[in-house]
Amino acid sequence: MKRVVISLLLAIALVVPLANAQDEKQKYPTITVYFSDGTSTNITEKQWVEIFPIIQGRIKGYDWSGMMKELLFDSSNTGLNPYGLDFVRGIEKHTLNEWDNNYARVVIEALNYTYDLDSDGDGYTNYEELNAGTLPGDASSHPGLTQEEFWNKYEGYIIIGVLVASIFVLYFVFNREKE
Numbered sequence: 699m700k701r702v703v704i705s706l707l708l709a710i711a712l713v714v715p716l717a718n719a720q721d722e723k724q725k726y727p728t729i730t731v732y733f734s735d736g737t738s739t740n741i742t743e744k745q746w747v748e749i750f751p752i753i754q755g756r757i758k759g760y761d762w763s764g765m766m767k768e769l770l771f772d773s774s775n776t777g778l779n780p781y782g783l784d785f786v787r788g789i790e791k792h793t794l795n796e797w798d799n800n801y802a803r804v805v806i807e808a809l810n811y812t813y814d815l816d817s818d819g820d821g822y823t824n825y826e827e828l829n830a831g832t833l834p835g836d837a838s839s840h841p842g843l844t845q846e847e848f849w850n851k852y853e854g855y856i857i858i859g860v861l862v863a864s865i866f867v868l869y870f871v872f873n874r875e876k877e
Contacts, residue, residue, distance in 0.1 A: 726767070727776050731786055737794035745801075746770075752805045759829025768833055779835030781817040781824060788812055 726746040732738045741749070750766040762769055770782035778786060788808030789797070797804050813825040817834050822841055824834040830841035 735793040760831035781835030
């Protein structure tokens with residue numbers, strides 16, 4: 699009896715994480731696109747999954763695979779971030795007929811449309827951010843110095859500054875007149 703209970707508990711322990719992993723599968727919101735010819739269509743999760751490799755293939759400086767959600771969608775994954783909005787605006791410059799006939803070309807042109815923009819207003823173009831691996835739809839994510847780059851660049855100056863300051867402090871502490 700104990701073996702049956704233990705076997706059941708082990709089976710449940712193995713099945714529950716697998717079920718949760720399937721629930722956590724990436725879901726993308728459906729976005730309505732209004733084309734320049736007055737027509738509209740919805741970009742569904744299935745289409746986003748087809749669009750992302752096209753985007754990834756056009757960005758040469760950084761591997762965005764696995765981070766497409768953060769690239770286009772807001773943190774709640776229910777809508778578009780500022781970069782995603784600009785990307786969709788680039789798609790909307792086309793017609794539904796162009797989309798239906800060659801959506802890959804429309805996606806590439808929409809990506810090109812966004813390159814010189816600064817969607818999140820942080821002072822870096824979307825092109826600079828995409829190639830640096832920062833999020834062009836998030837102003838707090840930009841190609842400035844990382845902590846490691848900062849220390850690599852300024853570590854020597856900081857150490858010298860601390861040593862000089864220490865010498866001055868020690869000089870004044872030990873050369874004070876006794877009262």
